[in-house]
Amino acid sequence: MAKKNVVIIGNGMVGHKFCEKLIAKTDEYQLVVFGEEPRIAYDRVHLSSYFDGKTIEDLSLSTIGWYQENNIQLHLGDAVTEINRTDKIVHTHSGKTQSYDYLILATGSAPFVPNIPGVEKDGVFVYRTIEDLDKMKAHASKCKTGAVLGGGLLGLEAGKALLDLGMQETHIVEFASRLMPRQIDDAGSKLLQGKLAQLNLQVHLNKNTSSIMGENEITGLAFADGSVLELDMLVISAGIRPRDEIAKLCGLEVSSRGGIMVNEFMQTSDESILAIGECALFKSMIYGLVAPGYEMADVAASLLCNIDKQFKGFDMSTKLKLIGVDVASFGDAFISEPDCTSIIFEDTHKGIYKRINISNDGKQLLGGILIGDADAYNMLLQTVNNKIILPPNPEDLILGSRGGAAAEGAGVMSLPDDALICSCEAVTKGAICGAVIEQDITTVDGMKKCTKAGTGCGGCVPMVKDLINGTLAENGKYIKNVLCEHFDYSRQELLDLIKMNKIKNYDQVLDTFGKGDGCETCKPAVASILAGLWNDLILKQDTIQDSNDRFLANIQKGGTYSVVPRIPGGEITPDKLIVIGQVAKEYNLYTKITGGQRIDLFGAHLSDLPIIWSKLIDAGFESGHAYGKSLRTVKSCVGSTWCRFGLHDSVSFAIEVEDRYKGLRSPHKLKGGVSGCIRECAEAQSKDFGIIATEKGWNLFVCGNGGSKPQHAQLIATDIDNATCIKYLDRFLMFYVRTADPLTRTATWLNKMDGGIAYLKNVIVNDSLGIAADLEEEMAFFVNTYTCEWKAAIENPEMRKRFNHFVNAPEEKDPTVKFEEMRTQIKAEAW
Amino acid sequence: MSEIIDLKQEIQKSTLSANLFFACYTDDVPQNGGACVKYKDDQIAIFNFTRRGEWFATQNLCPHKQQMALSRGMIGSSGDDCEPKVACPFHKKTFSLKTGECLSGDDYQLKTYLVVINDGKVFIKID
Ligand code: SRM
Ligand SMILES: Cc1cc2nc3c(=O)[nH]c(=O)nc-3n(C[C@H](O)[C@H](O)[C@H](O)COP(=O)(O)OP(=O)(O)OC[C@H]3O[C@@H](n4cnc5c(N)ncnc54)[C@H](O)[C@@H]3O)c2cc1C
Ligand code: SF4
Ligand code: FES
Numbered sequence: 032m033a034k035k036n037v038v039i040i041g042n043g044m045v046g047h048k049f050c051e052k053l054i055a056k057t058d059e060y061q062l063v064v065f066g067e068e069p070r071i072a073y074d075r076v077h078l079s080s081y082f083d084g085k086t087i088e089d090l091s092l093s094t095i096g097w098y099q100e101n102n103i104q105l106h107l108g109d110a111v112t113e114i115n116r117t118d119k120i121v122h123t124h125s126g127k128t129q130s131y132d133y134l135i136l137a138t139g140s141a142p143f144v145p146n147i148p149g150v151e152k153d154g155v156f157v158y159r160t161i162e163d164l165d166k167m168k169a170h171a172s173k174c175k176t177g178a179v180l181g182g183g184l185l186g187l188e189a190g191k192a193l194l195d196l197g198m199q200e201t202h203i204v205e206f207a208s209r210l211m212p213r214q215i216d217d218a219g220s221k222l223l224q225g226k227l228a229q230l231n232l233q234v235h236l237n238k239n240t241s242s243i244m245g246e247n248e249i250t251g252l253a254f255a256d257g258s259v260l261e262l263d264m265l266v267i268s269a270g271i272r273p274r275d276e277i278a279k280l281c282g283l284e285v286s287s288r289g290g291i292m293v294n295e296f297m298q299t300s301d302e303s304i305l306a307i308g309e310c311a312l313f314k315s316m317i318y319g320l321v322a323p324g325y326e327m328a329d330v331a332a333s334l335l336c337n338i339d340k341q342f343k344g345f346d347m348s349t350k351l352k353l354i355g356v357d358v359a360s361f362g363d364a365f366i367s368e369p370d371c372t373s374i375i376f377e378d379t380h381k382g383i384y385k386r387i388n389i390s391n392d393g394k395q396l397l398g399g400i401l402i403g404d405a406d407a408y409n410m411l412l413q414t415v416n417n418k419i420i421l422p423p424n425p426e427d428l429i430l431g432s433r434g435g436a437a438a439e440g441a442g443v444m445s446l447p448d449d450a451l452i453c454s455c456e457a458v459t460k461g462a463i464c465g466a467v468i469e470q471d472i473t474t475v476d477g478m479k480k481c482t483k484a485g486t487g488c489g490g491c492v493p494m495v496k497d498l499i500n501g502t503l504a505e506n507g508k509y510i511k512n513v514l515c516e517h518f519d520y521s522r523q524e525l526l527d528l529i530k531m532n533k534i535k536n537y538d539q540v541l542d543t544f545g546k547g548d549g550c551e552t553c554k555p556a557v558a559s560i561l562a563g564l565w566n567d568l569i570l571k572q573d574t575i576q577d578s579n580d581r582f583l584a585n586i587q588k589g590g591t592y593s594v595v596p597r598i599p600g601g602e603i604t605p606d607k608l609i610v611i612g613q614v615a616k617e618y619n620l621y622t623k624i625t626g627g628q629r630i631d632l633f634g635a636h637l638s639d640l641p642i643i644w645s646k647l648i649d650a651g652f653e654s655g656h657a658y659g660k661s662l663r664t665v666k667s668c669v670g671s672t673w674c675r676f677g678l679h680d681s682v683s684f685a686i687e688v689e690d691r692y693k694g695l696r697s698p699h700k701l702k703g704g705v706s707g708c709i710r711e712c713a714e715a716q717s718k719d720f721g722i723i724a725t726e727k728g729w730n731l732f733v734c735g736n737g738g739s740k741p742q743h744a745q746l747i748a749t750d751i752d753n754a755t756c757i758k759y760l761d762r763f764l765m766f767y768v769r770t771a772d773p774l775t776r777t778a779t780w781l782n783k784m785d786g787g788i789a790y791l792k793n794v795i796v797n798d799s800l801g802i803a804a805d806l807e808e809e810m811a812f813f814v815n816t817y818t819c820e821w822k823a824a825i826e827n828p829e830m831r832k833r834f835n836h837f838v839n840a841p842e843e844k845d846p847t848v849k850f851e852e853m854r855t856q857i858k859a860e861a862w
Numbered sequence: 863m864s865e866i867i868d869l870k871q872e873i874q875k876s877t878l879s880a881n882l883f884f885a886c887y888t889d890d891v892p893q894n895g896g897a898c899v900k901y902k903d904d905q906i907a908i909f910n911f912t913r914r915g916e917w918f919a920t921q922n923l924c925p926h927k928q929q930m931a932l933s934r935g936m937i938g939s940s941g942d943d944c945e946p947k948v949a950c951p952f953h954k955k956t957f958s959l960k961t962g963e964c965l966s967g968d969d970y971q972l973k974t975y976l977v978v979i980n981d982g983k984v985f986i987k988i989d
Contacts, residue, residue: 094969516940538894538913548913550938551949551956574895578934578951581895586951590930837905838890838897847905847930862927 034061037335038121038131040111040277042066044075045308045324046137047092052332054101060335062103063129065121067110068160071095076321076487079188081164082195090161114281116301133303133335136278136291137328140271140309140319145180149243154264158189167266171196174263178202178252180240181268182210184351187358189266190232202260203227203234204252210234214349214360218377219400222384226356226403229382235260271319273310286312295341297331305331318345321487322454329457346454348412350405350490357405362398362415363388371397374426378403385429387411394420396428409494410443417450443494444501452494455487463495467502475499514773515552517545522698522773526560535565537575555580556773559660562696563768566816568823569659569696570830579658582834583821584640587633588859589848592640594620594632595657596647597693600667600685600705601628610650618643621856627664627702629655634857636844641831644821654821656694660774662701665689666714670707670724677707678724684753685713688722691757692764694817698771698780701764702737716744719777720760725749729756733763733791736778745781747792758807762795765806882978882985885919891984896948898922898933899986906975906986907933909959911946918959919975919986924950926970932957940965 037053037060039046050062066072073090081090098105106127113122120130142157144150154174156167171177177193179186182205193201203210209220210227224234239255243265251261273290275283284292284300290312297305307327309319318324323345333340348361364386367373371388378384383403390397396414401407407429413419414428421428448461466472466481475496479485485492513519520528525544534540537557541549554575562569573581584592596611611630615622618639620632635643644654656662667685671677685705695701704715705722714737715721721732727750735744748759771780784790793799824830835841850857883901891897891910899906905922922930935948937959946959956965962972976987 096969517938541913547944548911548937548939548946550940550947551936551954554936554938574892574936578931578936582934586931586934588929833892836898837900838886838908839899843900845905845930862929 035132036061037133039064039135041137042072043139045328047072048325049328052329056336064105065111066107069108079192082192116281136306137308138274138310140273143270143272145269152245152249154249156266158266176200176262177264178262179266180204186268189268201232204238205236208237215400219384219402222402226382290317296334307331350408359401359405359408361412364398364400376429413446413450417447443497453484453491456483458482458484463498464502517547517549517553523770559696566813585658592635594635595655596652597655598629599689600682614646628666638835640834641825645825648822653819660699661696662692665703667705668707668712681705681707697768699774699776728752734777734781736776742778745788761810762803762806765810883988885984885986888982896933917977919977921973926955
């Protein structure tokens, strides 16, 4: 018998999820999908990341191959224009017809564009599809000022996108008296506004836009209060409109305010037609979030398989993804006294606002708002959803326990088994803990594969991790961060084993302590351990080094490499500058001053690296280890030799420190800074170690970080002299090299350390573990055995040979390498 | 492996040699690592998996961002049955050296080649 046809209209997030859910449950049906967009379903939730580097491919939820493998007919770029309910046939724009037994409407929604005169002008955009983003991108290059109409969740997201597009000025215009009017209160909005101003997003509230100015192209907005805002582009984000047009056309019941009416089984007024996602209206409500849409997809798929499942409404709690500001609201965020008791915590200095609404009997959490710090979001949401009885001091929920340190993640284990942890994929606590116990899943990655938890918006990942660790601990399993599938040891354990057994090469380590043939995770980790312990030339075991270490340079777009000679403390002579210029010219390299006070030369062919380096080395340069997990730069300010405020010679000290630790292999890269006075021009407090001059000596700070999660370094010693400073640094760096997990910067290492900075300070300054002498000795060994690895490489013909692109045509360069011209220099071809 | 050994015997009979391309010498390819050879207008990555005593060859082009880089990747194994693999140096997507299948969950497929070692020389079977 021929299979029954299920036709799905819309290949968006929910339509795709429906296909996944249905084929997982049955193979009884033939699925046919029509999508209006030219590409396969993609992650709309992370659409904005298209502007900061994600590609269409990264955002795709699936592949054409997946549809083929599962025998689903997929018609992209073809909208359904008519539904003939009598004959059960749909007609498409391109003239196709298709009969159905069941029809699934997953048509999503379209941005709502208010009827303001001038909305049709060039430079006015909406924000929903990849095409919208491409159009914005094309237009943005000639724009300086941009604005978003609408200060809701999506509006703020669009504002961030304008920033990413390089606007010099970005405005958010909101009709209501506060931002995110549906999620947060006035006080929260005020705080958020301040935070956004720091991100360079200017907010205008209570603004009623009367017209969009400009001839053909937008030049500004005119408001009802007579004021005007000049701008070059506008993104409208004033809400969504469910796409119910084809449903309406064929006579299905739709609401006058938009939305296809459905019951708890997602059926429309015609039993064989179901609607799911943002086009569906359930109990007068459109659910404009992905998690409820996925739940609807599951309900609809269940119905087709005769599984009894109902849609019961859905929690609309949200956490905004805006980088730089945490904003979350959960449960009943707006309920207020006398219907509840609200506890509000506000720190305007740090930009934190937290509000929790508690039932009058003090037993239950009803909802709340978090701005500036939303770490507690997952746990609070669970507390609301699972009606967990509150502790006697509920303020601890937002202030953290101020007594003895509470065990991390202890709260998670107290959740009931049916607590929904991942709402995108509907995974419960029971399922996660079960996978740990029954299937031995011990990592987040493993959990993603096994249960799909954490694969949607990713918001639950920290909680998933806590649950895995919590379950392991409850079952008496020792939790450790094992290196990878080939080693059942943490980096620190393996380091101790290698050291005690005096093992010097990777294969022996693998034979003695591991299994299998190794991989790209354990090889570089072991390489780093071996280098840290024995300080042998890393090229002797080149194939266990990360590609960058193997070729002593960073691989970049197109397969060329960058060359970064060391310029200690950022000080360089005119003669050396000339050599860099000459070499760059001779080998056609792009040159740039880096953020680390030195010069990077990009675009070198693999086979040119040895000759480039031999010229640089002849002129007195050494490797800058820009490719290694090792010391990068020690940034300096000009200090007392020139600066009228300088207390000591910060340049000399920076050079001394950089020369001392250059080449030191560590779990992650290391950076330092030395400032000549408290004005801190070397930004030493954002480095792994920072040294700042005082009237009496130096202050030493450790464990700072720039990068994606900036963190200030913390003070461990004051007014010390040069020798003491070096002594503490020796101890600090060696202790880090010995004990940190792979790819953990000093800041993260400290954050995970029991006892925190007080403990670290005690180990380094007061020698509380009695290991200071060992650490200093190990560092001395390292300093005394340093050699420039590039020098060693160019002097050894065998090693030099490794830098040819073709082994069978050593004189030929990779013919696929192509450059374009930019500002009279070269640039890598885009990929 | 057995296929390789059979081939070895055949090559000595030099019946197959028309299809075999002399790529390089065994010591041109680093132990437990890869090297790239030029074949007409193509680039082929050869891997000397010393630890397993096996040789593999794949296309040099990483299908992820079209980078000529796989020969510079790190090799290793994955899973209980020790599937030999290579990780692209750019974004660490991994591929089976046996089948060319992408092991990181993407839909990529590498072309793989049979390698024949004879008398210190590395040959690649081109079909
Ligand atoms: C060239 C440079 C940008 C520039 O044009 O100025 C740069 C370029 C790269 N950075 Fe950086 N970073 C550069 C300064 C910085 C700084 C500023 C600084 O050092 O004062 C930071 C923030 C400070 C910090 O590290 O705490 C910085 C934070 C990062 C991070 C994030 C680290 C973190 O802890 O979050 C990465 C990613 C990583 O290391 O995993 C990164 C990674 C990279 C890589 C290695 C990415 C890659 O694999 O291709 C880039 C290599 C370029 C190359 O081929 O040489 N780069 N990078 C700067 C080189 C400095 C130097 O002379 O060595
Ligand atoms: C910038 C942005 C950020 C967001 N952030 C979040 C977030 O942080 N958290 C969250 O939960 N949600 C977020 N959302 C909302 C989330 O993306 C939606 O809830 C989700 O995409 C809804 O899925 P859907 O399948 O119902 O609709 P869509 O993903 O819009 O899919 C509908 C598809 O149907 C197609 N279609 C319509 N009519 C037809 C027709 N007649 N024939 C054929 N095809 C048709 C459309 O072209 C579209 O491709 C965000 C949305 C945007 C735009
Ligand atoms: S140089 Fe640093 S910040 Fe810039 S793109 Fe590369 S990694 Fe990112
Ligand atoms: S180019 Fe190979 S993994 Fe991205």
